[in-house]
Structure formats: C-alpha cells, structure tokens
Amino acid sequence: MTHTDTPGDLQGDPRDARDSALRVPPTWREARDGARQAPATWRTLPGTVRILVIARAVNRLGAFTLSFLAVVLTVELGATVAQAGLVMAGFGVATIPSRMFGGHLADRLGRKRTIILGLTGCAVGQTWIALASTLWSAVMAAILLGLMFEIYEPPSQAVIADVTSPEDRPTAYGLLGAAMAAAAVAAGVLAAAVSHWDLRWLFAIDAASCSACALLLAIALPADRFSFQGKARVGRAEGWKDGRLLLLFAVGTVSATVFMALMLGLPLTLIERGLPSYSIGLILAISALVLVAAQPLQRTQRIRNLDNFQAMTLGYLLLTAGLVINAVATNLPVFIAAAVLWSIGDLFLLSRAFTIVAGIAPEHARGRYLAIYGLSWGIATAIAPLGATQLLTHAGPALLWLTCALAATALAALQPALRRRITPNI
Structure with a gap:
C-alpha cells in the first residue's frame, strides 16, 4: 500500500471502499474489472501463505520446552527457585527488543531472510541450553534464545500482507492464528507425553523443530517481492x-x-x-x-x-x-x-x-x-x-x-x- 490515495478513492459503495486498510494496488488481484472475488479459502490463498502457516505450526508444535526451562535450571544445574525466576524474567525482557529487531530486519534484509535467521537463532539457543554444563552457560543461552525468539513474528505477518489482498488478509491471518493455537494445544499434550525423558533431549527436539522449519522455508518460501535495501535506511522511526x-x-x-x-x-x-x-x-x-x-x-x-x-x-x-x-x-x-x-x-x-x-x-x-x-x-x-x-x-x-x-x-x-x-x- 502507498500513501498516494486521494479523497476520491474513498467514494462510492462503502462495501467496496470500506477503510484505508482495504486500499491496495490491483497487482494482488486477478479480477480485471474490479469485481469482488469469491471468499478466500485455504485452497485459494497464495501458496506462500499456506507454506508459512504449515511451517509456523510445525515450529510451534516443537515449542513446548520453555515450560521445562526452570526445571532444567533448578534440577539439572543447581539454581534456586528465585534464580530460575530471574532467568525466566530475563528471557521475557529479551523478547521485547527481539520483536523490534525482527521488524527492522524484515524491512532491511527482507522477510524470508529474517524469518530464517530468527528460526536458526532459536535453534542455536535451544541447542546451547541442551548442552549447557553450568548455570551461567544456561543463563547466557536463555538470554540468546529470548533475543531470537520473536524475530520471525513481524516478517511472518508482513509476508502475509505482501502476498494477499486486504479482503483476504483476515482469512489469512485468522488461519495463521488458528494453526498456532491448535499447535500450542498439541504441544502441551506432547510435552506431557515426553516429560519423563531426560529434559535436555526436549530442548534438542525443539532445536531440531526450529531447524526443520527454517530449512522448509528456505526451500519453499519464494524470494521477497520487494527491494527493501534503499528504503529501509530512510525514516527508520x-x-x-x-x-x-x-x-x-x-x-x-x-x-x-x-x-x-x-x-x-x-x-x-x-x-x-x-x-x-x-x-x-x-x-x-x-x-x-x-x-x-x-x-x-x-x-x-x-x-x-x-x-x-x-x-x-x-x-x-x-x-x-x-x-x-x-x-x-x-x-x-x-x-x-x-x-x-x-x-x-x-x-x-x-x-x-x-x-x-x-x-x-x-x-x-x-x-x-x-x-x-x-x-x-x-x-x-x-x-x-x-x-x-x-x-x-x-x-x-x-x-x-x-x-x-x-x-x-x-x-x-x-x-x-x-x-x-x-x-x-x-
């Protein structure tokens, strides 16, 4: 979307004009006469959206390890409950700049590269936790994981906006949210099923999930449609x-x-x-x-x-x-x-x-x-x-x-x- 719309663009049938968030260039549409498309479905949404939803659901399915991080810190590495709480709080604080970093990189490097970077970073953080032999090593790994944890969220959401028309975005975003919610519930069931294992293996499984998701998107996700490099340096705030x-x-x-x-x-x-x-x-x-x-x-x-x-x-x-x-x-x-x-x-x-x-x-x-x-x-x-x-x-x-x-x-x-x-x- 650009900011070149004129007041006249908002005239006519309010169902067609709707609001500014529904004004996009016609390149997203196949209809030549501007007629309303049939409602989007899973099968008719762009393949990019389907690939992204599946990959994110797979990744979320493996993301059950955070519930066990405090247990690893206390049982495996000798931390007190209070220390484990501080580490978890540090992880949470680290996710805040992670999201902003992801948004900046999405507009500078491109959506696909940023998503892959974030997933790969999560895999590194999870692997580090699995291999950590001291409390301080686990603390550094948890902070790294927090800094990587939200990087792929903004570019994932931006990809959907890039490849869909505004009329279809609610369906696309709704499917992403539904897939993530369903995967989160399944992750809880999976966590209960495998919690009797050595807890370090759980983090290794999550690292493998992130790596598999990154590989899938690297192969299947199309290259970015836009050139971000020049524009991203202007007006960063x-x-x-x-x-x-x-x-x-x-x-x-x-x-x-x-x-x-x-x-x-x-x-x-x-x-x-x-x-x-x-x-x-x-x-x-x-x-x-x-x-x-x-x-x-x-x-x-x-x-x-x-x-x-x-x-x-x-x-x-x-x-x-x-x-x-x-x-x-x-x-x-x-x-x-x-x-x-x-x-x-x-x-x-x-x-x-x-x-x-x-x-x-x-x-x-x-x-x-x-x-x-x-x-x-x-x-x-x-x-x-x-x-x-x-x-x-x-x-x-x-x-x-x-x-x-x-x-x-x-x-x-x-x-x-x-x-x-x-x-x-x-």
Missing part, C-alpha cells in the same frame, strides 16, 4: 511518528491485557469454583478447535460486508459476552459456552487488527509497523499478571471478569471513532 499506529498500539495494549488476564485468571477462577484440574486444558483445547472450526465465518457474505472496524466491534462484543458469563459461571459446561464466545471474538479481533496495521503501513515498513504493534502483547504480559492477581485476591473472580468485560465494551464502543480517526488521513 517513521512508525513511531505515525499517530494512527500509536493509537492502534494503545488500543491493542488494552485489548491484549484483557486477553492475558483471561489466560491467567481463568485457571485460578476454575480452581476457586471447585472445578477439576483438567478443566483448563479442556477449555483451551476447545478454544483452539473453535478458532479452526469458525474460520468459515470469515468467508460468509455478512461478515465480508463488514469493514475491519465493524468486525472488531463484533469481536469485542462477543468477548464481552464470554467474560460476563465467566463472572457468573459455576460449572464446566457454562465455562465452555463462554470460551466458544470469546474464541470467536478472538478470531475476528486478531485477524482484523493485523489487517488494519498492515494496511496503514508503507510496503517497505510493514515489518516495523507490525513489530511496534506487537509490543502491545509484551506490555500486556507485564501488566496483566499484576492486575488480574490483585483483583482475584482482593475482590474475587466476578469483579475481575466484569472489569475485563467493561474494558471490552469500551473498546467496542471506541471502534467507530477509531475508524474516523484513522481513515481520513490516508
């Missing part, structure tokens, strides 16, 4: 100067905090209400299945007629409904019903949010724009544990979920104003 992106970043941080509070608070709520320990695993598995099974909703005519902000409004309302049910639920079937609602809401929110951010970004800066937006999750990861646990401790689960529901309702109400603020400036 342009994303931080774009008021539209900063506004989306602020709203995204609130949204991510609600979802992180959901992930952290739900297990504690289930325990507080006397439900069995397997409940959270079951709910997360159902949530992942809903994300996969609900993909056809993205292709229905009614949903395709919504612009991105209208779809976000719908997503936040579904999230609100699920959160309110969490506040009053006392048995597993009701919690499952809530999970179905907030999972469908998640489907709309994540796919449309990335579509909007990719749409306002210049082609040569998409990696940086997506990296900046992705920092919202890092901030939420720091805020949500404190807020959720304090509310649970001092006010109980009901107030936690009603507070989150109020925030989601406010975000839904904000979408029309957000659309007016962002679209006229393109």
